[in-house]
Amino acid sequence: MNKTYKLKLADRELLLEIRDLAEQANGSVFVRYGDTLVLATAVMAKEEKPDQGFFPLTVEYEERYYAAGKIKGARYIRREGKPSDEAVCNARLIDRAIRPLFPENLKKEVQVVITILSFDGQNEPDILGLIAASLALSISDIPWQGPIAALRSGGNKDQLILNPTYEEKEKSQIDIVFSALDRDGLIINMIEGKFDQAEESLILRAWQSLKQDLQKIIDLQKKIAKELGKEKITVNVSESDANLDKKIRDFLNGKLEQVIFQKKKDERTKGMDQLKKSLLDFIKEEYPEKSNYALSVLDKEIDAILHENAVKKGERPDGRKIEELRDISFEAGLLPRTHGSGLFCRGETKALSILTLGAPGDQQLVEGMEISGKKRFMHHYNFPPYSVGETRPMRGPGRREIGHGMLVEKALLPIIPPVEQFPYTIRIVTEILSSNGSTSMASVTASSLALMDAGVPILNPATGISLGLMSEKNNIDNYKILTDIQGPEDHYGDMDFKVAGTKNGITALQMDVKIPGITEKIFKESLERGKEVREKILNGLEKVLDKPRPELSPFAPRIIVFKINPEKIREVIGPGGKIINEIIAECGVSIDIEDTGEIFITAEKEEAGKKALEWIKNITHEVKIGEIFQGRVKRIIPIGAFVEILPGQEGLVHISQLAPWRVNKVEDIVKIGETVPVKVISIDEQGRINLSLKEARQNHG
Numbered sequence: 001m002n003k004t005y006k007l008k009l010a011d012r013e014l015l016l017e018i019r020d021l022a023e024q025a026n027g028s029v030f031v032r033y034g035d036t037l038v039l040a041t042a043v044m045a046k047e048e049k050p051d052q053g054f055f056p057l058t059v060e061y062e063e064r065y066y067a068a069g070k071i072k073g074a075r076y077i078r079r080e081g082k083p084s085d086e087a088v089c090n091a092r093l094i095d096r097a098i099r100p101l102f103p104e105n106l107k108k109e110v111q112v113v114i115t116i117l118s119f120d121g122q123n124e125p126d127i128l129g130l131i132a133a134s135l136a137l138s139i140s141d142i143p144w145q146g147p148i149a150a151l152r153s154g155g156n157k158d159q160l161i162l163n164p165t166y167e168e169k170e171k172s173q174i175d176i177v178f179s180a181l182d183r184d185g186l187i188i189n190m191i192e193g194k195f196d197q198a199e200e201s202l203i204l205r206a207w208q209s210l211k212q213d214l215q216k217i218i219d220l221q222k223k224i225a226k227e228l229g230k231e232k233i234t235v236n237v238s239e240s241d242a243n244l245d246k247k248i249r250d251f252l253n254g255k256l257e258q259v260i261f262q263k264k265k266d267e268r269t270k271g272m273d274q275l276k277k278s279l280l281d282f283i284k285e286e287y288p289e290k291s292n293y294a295l296s297v298l299d300k301e302i303d304a305i306l307h308e309n310a311v312k313k314g315e316r317p318d319g320r321k322i323e324e325l326r327d328i329s330f331e332a333g334l335l336p337r338t339h340g341s342g343l344f345c346r347g348e349t350k351a352l353s354i355l356t357l358g359a360p361g362d363q364q365l366v367e368g369m370e371i372s373g374k375k376r377f378m379h380h381y382n383f384p385p386y387s388v389g390e391t392r393p394m395r396g397p398g399r400r401e402i403g404h405g406m407l408v409e410k411a412l413l414p415i416i417p418p419v420e421q422f423p424y425t426i427r428i429v430t431e432i433l434s435s436n437g438s439t440s441m442a443s444v445t446a447s448s449l450a451l452m453d454a455g456v457p458i459l460n461p462a463t464g465i466s467l468g469l470m471s472e473k474n475n476i477d478n479y480k481i482l483t484d485i486q487g488p489e490d491h492y493g494d495m496d497f498k499v500a501g502t503k504n505g506i507t508a509l510q511m512d513v514k515i516p517g518i519t520e521k522i523f524k525e526s527l528e529r530g531k532e533v534r535e536k537i538l539n540g541l542e543k544v545l546d547k548p549r550p551e552l553s554p555f556a557p558r559i560i561v562f563k564i565n566p567e568k569i570r571e572v573i574g575p576g577g578k579i580i581n582e583i584i585a586e587c588g589v590s591i592d593i594e595d596t597g598e599i600f601i602t603a604e605k606e607e608a609g610k611k612a613l614e615w616i617k618n619i620t621h622e623v624k625i626g627e628i629f630q631g632r633v634k635r636i637i638p639i640g641a642f643v644e645i646l647p648g649q650e651g652l653v654h655i656s657q658l659a660p661w662r663v664n665k666v667e668d669i670v671k672i673g674e675t676v677p678v679k680v681i682s683i684d685e686q687g688r689i690n691l692s693l694k695e696a697r698q699n700h701g
Contacts, residue, residue, distance in 0.1 A: 010162040027140025031132040035120035040132030041113050044142045048107040056109040061091035063369035067119040084368040088402045090126045096512035097179040097190035101145040103235050122165040141230040149217035150179040153206035160209045180214045187517030194410040197505035200527040248297045263318040265436045303492045310470035310480045323483045330544040332453040339556040342449025348436035353446035355454045357556045358425040359602035360592040377416050378427045381405035387435040404440040411444045411500035411508035415458045437486035438466035444500045455549040463537040464500030468493040499530035557602045560609045566597040568620040587612040618646045631678045651689030
């Protein structure tokens, strides 16, 4: 079978192709846009995993160097290694969009693999991967409640651009991806965006501008699924035990709400552990094999209580009002030897961010399928097990850590000063000390404090907040938006809406849901609520530190920037790097040279930087007629002496210019190694310098 479907989007064709190439997968699709082509496959395991407490879905986003015509990877391996941070984030983006649409009782493992087969450098493969995953699932026999569509919006308030190219993205104020599905009208089920301090109204306009094309993509997928789709496998529904259900509910009556509605997380956790143990002890004599079933009933009861209390009564587990922010506090400069540090606490969530300044040469080299270049600003996020009171092996960063770190990096990048103003490489590491909801947004605030504490001249401080949603089952129009969600509201809630920004606008936005999606009305209200809370947090932050410190930390390196004639670069470097390595070793500095002739000297001590600067200035000094130097005699020949006036630059003092009288022998006036004053009297067409000792001495009186 080989069938191709086409749709026009932004003057380019979107091609959806069904071919029996990956025929052993449950579903497979090729999607092409421009010359970017992706393959999506969906496979479901044959056997169930009944005892897992979560749906076993994995999404892999496979970048291939060949797709971009590149041979990369480690020198002695030359193949793809672990996924890049961008690939991890793209896998998470697709996962967040498709996960809510699988049946709740599906226990078979599902794996979706997106492979980038061709990349044209213009059209991004992430949204193609999401569309391809949706169609692969839709035409497969895997139970799934799609299809969904995804599109990107770029541009600015004057012009919004559908699916901008890379060049157009570089000039855009906004870059946002929306995923949507049709439920008697479009609803939003995933958002990922970064912005240059954009207003809420512009982001809402971006969504509205995409709706018509999103609907077209959904309709086309429905048509393809109707024509080519396989019959869906029936999901085994666990039979309920009415008698046991009643006994469990009677046992929990009055106890469960008392445990859930406690302000302190540790008290709530201890109470819940004790209640679970009591419940299992209660049923084990009569129903010894129903432990997992009893816990699933408990879980559903918790979910129902949280939703009902929030929607009908406006009550939350810790007693806060629906729009109430937890207690917040700020601290800057709490670590003595780091270049900058900031602590932000919101309830039991506590984030400590530490900033380090480095030389331009400390930039991260990025080598991937899509992106090759350097990063001068990095944010890394650590989530140690002690932050949630647990023990587990501590290995490298997982997908969650990478995703959260990248989200915070997006949120902060618009406030980082340009390299022309602040040439340092900047790395921030956030350590989550205690977690009870929205650690990524707490990291934005802590990082802003660290930047200002370090004296980085940021444009404006940024902060963020996570909003949640509790809605009535089967009635999305009856809902409550929750400000500053914590543990149970995050776990059982319907939405996690993370929004970060400054007082001037939004810098990052990320949303995922556990229900099929949210309406435009909920989206608009969430943007408005996020702005209110953001301003409140920033007002508190500015009372602690209202602007960057005027001086860098005494422990931070100093960078001296100056420019030389690009033709002089090779003289500074020297043969085989001899000269520059000598300067670095002698002065104890690092030196970075750009092709433009711009030189960056980074030194731990200011004196060392000045010494290296003087050295390079001497090397690159363009000698002018009339200048007088104290030079060292390097060589003597019968007709005169060669004198080094600057490092690597010599001139000839002719025998007639040694003294105001006739000199018979050069050695009568100067000796090798002697330092003498000399004056530049001429420079010939070949750049050879002629010097005079007698005129220099006359000038000295």
